[in-house]
Amino acid sequence: MARRALILVEGHRSIGLQYVTAAKRLGLHPVTLSADPAQYDYLAPESLETIRVDTDDCDALIRECSQLRATCDIAGITGFSGVDESIYATVGKLCQRFGLPGPDPASIERCCDKYTQRQLLAVAGIPMPAYRLAMDAADVKSCAMEIGLPVIVKPAVGSGSCGVRLCRNVDELARHTAYLLAREPTHGTSSRILIEEFAQGPQYSADTVGDEVIAVGAASFDRPPHFVVRGSVFPALLTEYEYKRIADVSLSCLRCLDLGWGPANIEFRWTKCGPVVIEVNPRLPGWTTPRLIQLAHGVDLITEHIRLVIGEEWDLRRRHTQVAAARFLLPDQDGIFDWIDGDSRAAAVPGIVEVKIYTKPQTPIIRKGDFQDTIGHVIAVSPSLSQTEAILQRAVDLIGWSITPFPALG
Template identity: 70%
Template sequence: MTRRALILVEGHRGSGLRYVQGAKRLGLHPITLSADPTQYDYLAAEGVEAIRLDTDNLDALIDECSRLHATYDIAGITGFSGDDESVYATVGKLCRHFDLPGPNPAAVEQCCDKFTQRQLLAGEGVPIPAYRLAANATDVESSAAEIGLPVVLKPAVGSGSSGVRLCRNVDELAEHTAYLLGGKHIWRSSPRILVEEFAEGPYYTVHTMGSEVIGIATGDSGLPPHFVFRGVAYPAELTDEEHKHIAEVSRSCLRALGLGWGPTNVELRWTKRGPVVIEVNPRLVGAPDPQLVQLAYGVDLITEHIKLATGDECDLRRKHWQTAATRSLLPDRDGILDWIDGVSRAAAVPGVAEVKMYIKPKTPIVRKGDYREKMGYVTAASPNLAQTERILQRAVDLISWSITPFPSLGE
């Protein structure tokens, strides 16, 4: 009998292992296609079949999947965006080519361009911040003057908060504009900067599958001027009316952007005028959010996504209700990580679900104000938020590390 395979385009340091394990639990043979399989440690550890090829080349991917089809029954294809959103659009194109369930590639591509996304949302009356598109420093300056400081500058294409900064005055505006346009930021397309009104208020993140809202969390989006998330908690403490309002706005985003298949993430802030959409991600966000959703509601988004991608029926029914939260482990300086201690003790704290470290001793740390700053995280769950926060604090207090600053010039 031909083995059923799940093709995974690229991997993911947070969620990749869970997709591999989820596929195996469903009786599928996971195969990873990657430009560099060695960057994903779990592939070797799990004995996952991995094939090296250029995943930016759609024709090469089609040829490889066709070759694999001679040996396997390809049940589904999915993949990971990481810091390159275009991967998930490529997944959609592969699914269309092989007549498999998958995301709409055109919808994903237009969603990945933040300016296009803003236009589509505004066209359908979805509440969003005021925004302008800028191609040079003069455009940035005039756009910020029209909107009014403070503003958020961000690349029109990108993810993980890379290149995103709050600019509170003209000096910060000029400084970050120079950073983005001066060769320090790596652009995946022609340089275009989105200048946005700073929407102030509590942050919420919404997970959907298809058109169904699975969970709403509240988050700490970090200390200005950057947006490096320090923590997330499920479920958000909302009134029934607030929950309904956020859910309705989230569904309106899906309709406006042509998204209605698979997992999606909507980020909002509750401002003086109610919920305002900051960004829509046409994919499942990375760890630890899927784990938190499972801890809080008993819904395994990764397994259900695999089922959807292989044409099976999803089960999105909530199995239980409890509080689940995470704390990010963030460095306080640049330098070389000397050592980390207390991870196993933290993991043994009752109520802690997971302690995950992304980096190892002797790793250089250079803070850039984006997702790459996160050294790891701790997750916990309990019947209520206060108890969960106490568990997290106890675990985090057990973890310590040492970072030796880089030598100063001239030393």
């Protein structure tokens, strides 16, 4: 009997191994197609099958999948967006080509363009911050003045908070605009710039599958002007009214953007006017979110996503309610990451379920103000928010590290 293969287009540094493990548990043979398999440190140690291919070239991916079909049964195809969200649209095209369940690529592409997404949400009357699209520095300044400082300035295409900054005055606006316009365009990016009203209030996110809200979590950020996540908790501490408002707006977003298949993630700020949509991501989020949802509610989103991908029946029922939270470890300066200590002691604290360090000693640290700044995380779970937060703090206090600043220039 031919092996049943799960094709993974690219890997993922935080949740890729979880997909591989879940696929094997379901009796599938995972095969990763990647432009650079070496960038995913879990592939070689696990002796996983990989194929080097230009994942920006849909025709090349079709050829590789066609060749794989000669030796195995392709049960499903999925993949990871990373910084380049166009990968997930490519996944949808491959699924259509091979008659497999998958997302609608046109819907994914519309959603990944933040300006197009905003326009569609606006037509549907979804509550959002004021926004404008700019093409050059003069446009950016004009749009910012129309909306009123402070404003959020970010690329129209991208993810992971890359290039996202709060600009509080004209000087910050000019500097960040120059930075965005000077960036070398890559696949999935453009010089188009989105300027948005700064919506102030607590940050929440709703994770959905199909037309169902699975969980709502809360997040906290490091110091402005950047938006680097410092902590995350599931479930968010909400009243019944607040939860219903977020859930209702989330489902309206899915209908408006035609995202009725598969996972999605909707980010909110709860303002004085209620929830406003910051962003809709047409995919399962990475980092600690799937793990926190599993700990909090007993729903394994990764396994159930794979079941959906291969056309099997899924199960999204909540099995329990705990409070799960993550604290991210963030460097306070640039330099050479010398050492880190205390992570094993932190892992031994009762209630801690995971301590993970991403950065190896002697690695240069250059903070970018996005998800790449994180050097590790700690996850805790307990029956209550106060208890979980106390456990996290006890563990984080045991961890220390050293960074030697770069030598001063000149």
